[in-house]
Amino acid sequence: MSKILVVDDEENARIGLKKYLEGQQHQVVAASDGKEALSELIRQQPDIVITDISMPGMNGLILLEQMMQHFPSVPVIMMTAYGEIDSYLQSKRLGVFEYLIKPVRLADLKILIDRITCERALN
Numbered sequence: 001m002s003k004i005l006v007v008d009d010e011e012n013a014r015i016g017l018k019k020y021l022e023g024q025q026h027q028v029v030a031a032s033d034g035k036e037a038l039s040e041l042i043r044q045q046p047d048i049v050i051t052d053i054s055m056p057g058m059n060g061l062i063l064l065e066q067m068m069q070h071f072p073s074v075p076v077i078m079m080t081a082y083g084e085i086d087s088y089l090q091s092k093r094l095g096v097f098e099y100l101i102k103p104v105r106l107a108d109l110k111i112l113i114d115r116i117t118c119e120r121a122l123n
Contacts, residue, residue: 002117003027003044007037007051007063008079013102017050020106026113034058034066041071048116050109052102053080053087061090068095075116079104 004026008014011032018028029044031037033055041049049067053060064076075097080087083101091099098112 001025001027002047002113003029004113005029005031005037005040005044005046005049005051007031007034007049007055007060009033009052009055013052017104017109020109021113024110024113034060034063037063038066041067041074046074047120048075048077048113050077050079053078053091054082061087061094064091064094064096077109077112 001024004021006014006017006021006028008017009032014030014032018030021028029040029046031040035058037049037051051060051063060078064078067074067076078091078096078099079102081102088099097116100108
């Protein structure tokens, strides 16, 4: 399975996603903000990053921009509770793999992760 980095400043959301993904047999690393996520990217080298947009300090869009410069091959799934068109368009311009509205449907997330995993296996 995949090594996944979950980034969310909301502890319950972060822990909930971590438990769900571990139940799907993925190895999961969690970070509470963008700065911590960049450190974990270097240390853990995850296959996939799932991040919230709205976080204090370094938000998800800045994290995505940094990732596209330094880790362009790592697919990013962006989550937001607000669904603003500007952040959607900006994330698409920066290279996000997918953009989901919270609360995230776990079945949709599973499909996305399976798709990423299959695409990586083919390359």
